[in-house]
Amino acid sequence: MDSFDIFKKLSVGAKFKKPEKIAIHPEDDKSTAKQIKVKTVGDRVPEALSTFDMMKEAYSLSPVLMENLKNSGYTVPTPIQTQAIPVMLQKRQIFACAPTGSGKTAAFLVPIIHHLNKPLNKGFRALIVSPTRELAKQTLRECTRLCEGIGLRAHTFTKINKDKEKFNPKLAQKFDILIATPNRLVFLLQQEPPAVELNNIEWLIIDESDKLFETGVRGFRDQLAIIYKACGPNAKRAMFSATYTVEVAKWSKKNLDGLIAVTVGNRNTTTTMVEQELVFVGNEEGKLIAMRDLVKKGLSPPVLIFLQSKERAKELFSELIYDGINVDAIHADRTQQQRDNTVKAFREGKIWVLICTELMGRGIDFKGVNLVVNYDFPSSAISYIHRIGRTGRAGRSGKAVTFFTNDDKPMLRSIATVMRDSGCPVPDYMLEMKRLHKNTRRKLEKQSIDRNEIRAKPHRYHKPNADIKDPASSKSKKESNDKSKKVKVKKNLVSIINVDQTSKVDKKRKLNVSKERKVVKKTKKSSV
Numbered sequence: 472m473d474s475f476d477i478f479k480k481l482s483v484g485a486k487f488k489k490p491e492k493i494a495i496h497p498e499d500d501k502s503t504a505k506q507i508k509v510k511t512v513g514d515r516v517p518e519a520l521s522t523f524d525m526m527k528e529a530y531s532l533s534p535v536l537m538e539n540l541k542n543s544g545y546t547v548p549t550p551i552q553t554q555a556i557p558v559m560l561q562k563r564q565i566f567a568c569a570p571t572g573s574g575k576t577a578a579f580l581v582p583i584i585h586h587l588n589k590p591l592n593k594g595f596r597a598l599i600v601s602p603t604r605e606l607a608k609q610t611l612r613e614c615t616r617l618c619e620g621i622g623l624r625a626h627t628f629t630k631i632n633k634d635k636e637k638f639n640p641k642l643a644q645k646f647d648i649l650i651a652t653p654n655r656l657v658f659l660l661q662q663e664p665p666a667v668e669l670n671n672i673e674w675l676i677i678d679e680s681d682k683l684f685e686t687g688v689r690g691f692r693d694q695l696a697i698i699y700k701a702c703g704p705n706a707k708r709a710m711f712s713a714t715y716t717v718e719v720a721k722w723s724k725k726n727l728d729g730l731i732a733v734t735v736g737n738r739n740t741t742t743t744m745v746e747q748e749l750v751f752v753g754n755e756e757g758k759l760i761a762m763r764d765l766v767k768k769g770l771s772p773p774v775l776i777f778l779q780s781k782e783r784a785k786e787l788f789s790e791l792i793y794d795g796i797n798v799d800a801i802h803a804d805r806t807q808q809q810r811d812n813t814v815k816a817f818r819e820g821k822i823w824v825l826i827c828t829e830l831m832g833r834g835i836d837f838k839g840v841n842l843v844v845n846y847d848f849p850s851s852a853i854s855y856i857h858r859i860g861r862t863g864r865a866g867r868s869g870k871a872v873t874f875f876t877n878d879d880k881p882m883l884r885s886i887a888t889v890m891r892d893s894g895c896p897v898p899d900y901m902l903e904m905k906r907l908h909k910n911t912r913r914k915l916e917k918q919s920i921d922r923n924e925i926r927a928k929p930h931r932y933h934k935p936n937a938d939i940k941d942p943a944s945s946k947s948k949k950e951s952n953d954k955s956k957k958v959k960v961k962k963n964l965v966s967i968i969n970v971d972q973t974s975k976v977d978k979k980r981k982l983n984v985s986k987e988r989k990v991v992k993k994t995k996k997s998s999v
């Protein structure tokens with residue numbers, strides 16, 4: 472029996488039957504469409520659209536915009552679009568919650584493009600706030616596509632053209648729509664004089680609103696307060712997200728006059744298009760074995776692999792690149808240019824497996840991702856929903872595999888509950904596990920688990936799991952450090968031997984691995 476057979480014996484992974492295909496469009500399948508409930512709360516809710524043509528008749532949508540929708544392949548509105556578009560076309564403020572990959576971007580872009588109508592040369596009139604630069608760029612692409620032939624121009628800030636961003640009223644006047652991350656925007660707003668003018672904003676869209684309301688390290692909430700103030704009291708606001716949090720709902724109810732809340736399907740569930748699997752892997756070595764087994768069985772690219780930190784993303788990259796997998800990694804330690812290149816290469820199919828952190832967990836729309844692997848267990852149910860939502864988008868099916876170890880037990884119940892609520896059968900024992908107190912859960916969500924390094928060789932001196940006694944744990948730290956150094960040196964020798972047998976690109980990437988390993992060792996703190 473080899474190590475993999477042992478792993479299989481140990482595994483209590485739950486394999487789930489593939490969900491039935493559910494229609495993204497009401498017309499695709501009338502019976503299933505009825506199951507996608509669109510709930511609204513608010514006064515005088517506008518009639519939902521059943522076709523895009525209804526917008527032309529009821530709201531005189533421009534033929535060019537209608538044509539652009541058609542050219543994007545949008546022939547029938549998705550459930551969120553059926554309701555959010557008419558709400559915004561009537562200039563009502565909205566709080567919208569709809570599953571991942573269900574077309575929320577077009578749901579807010581179409582009404583703002585309609586309202587802005589044509590370029591006025593008076594600067595930004597609509598602002599879309601996105602949590603990451605990658606998402607901002609993606610939204611810019613969709614916006615540019617939908618604005619074609621209308622003359623409206625959208626802009627996003629990047630670090631690369633930092634200098635050009637210095638207050639330049641002429642440059643800013645050419646643009647109508649600004650798509651920005653809160654960090655960058657607040658930085659520019661706080662320049663003396665402000666490097667960006669938001670006085671004319673008519674629509675303020677907060678994409679991934681629950682993320683931006685998190686009171687995290689970056690203090691998104693404080694940043695949003697600065698942005699709101701800069702936009703002035705007349706800007707209409709719209710909040711969009713795939714996940715619901717009480718904080719955003721309460722804030723919206725209190726602050727948005729005439730609010731209409733729109734919810735598609737059940738709150739905080741995953742899309743039904745994703746087949747979900749939870750796999751117990753014992754410990755960190757088990758994860759690598761399980762990962763290699765997935766490869767052995769045959770991966771169907773594109774594949775996304777999520778890790779909890781940039782250090783771990785680098786470590787897994789170092790392992791998988793040796794296996795000859797067409798892999799790359801994206802995380803906060805890479806330059807903006809490197810991140811852009813990696814995203815582009817993955818979109819173009821030049822990279823098949825992309826290792827990433829929470830940075831890519833939200834909003835990113837890679838076409839046709841077949842598999843999401845949660846190599847590290849997500850820190851919260853919300854994170855799980857967004858991560859696995861990178862597959863099963865726009866009516867396509869997908870698969871998500873989540874590895875867990877003994878260390879992940881405390882959060883297992885909440886993920887299992889999301890799976891059950893999304894229609895996946897889960898073993899009863901997971902649902903019967905102890906429910907964590909709200910405060911404990913929040914604390915756990917904020918701190919990432921201290922995990923052993925990802926390495927092919929067994930960890931002779933790894934942190935012992937609760938159930939496994941490690942005979943080496945009593946040895947002095949110095950001794951174990953010395954031994955692990957020896958293993959590292961050996962591995963680097965192996966990499967040099969392999970380099971000769973590979974292509975030029977692989978040679979370069981593999982040689983970088985040794986350098987990256989050293990950096991990983993130094994920066995052991997966990998962040999994306």
Ligand SMILES: Nc1ncnc2c1ncn2[C@@H]1O[C@H](COP(=O)(O)OP(=O)(O)OP(=O)(O)O)[C@@H](O)[C@H]1O
Nearest residue numbers: 545547548549571572573574575576713834836865
């Ligand atoms: N009416 C439509 N018909 C067909 N495809 C659509 C339609 N609207 C949007 N799409 C496509 O669906 C995919 C997902 O859309 P989008 O990225 O807006 O999802 P989302 O709801 O914002 O997801 P997330 O919550 O993950 O950010 C995109 O590829 C988009 O082009």
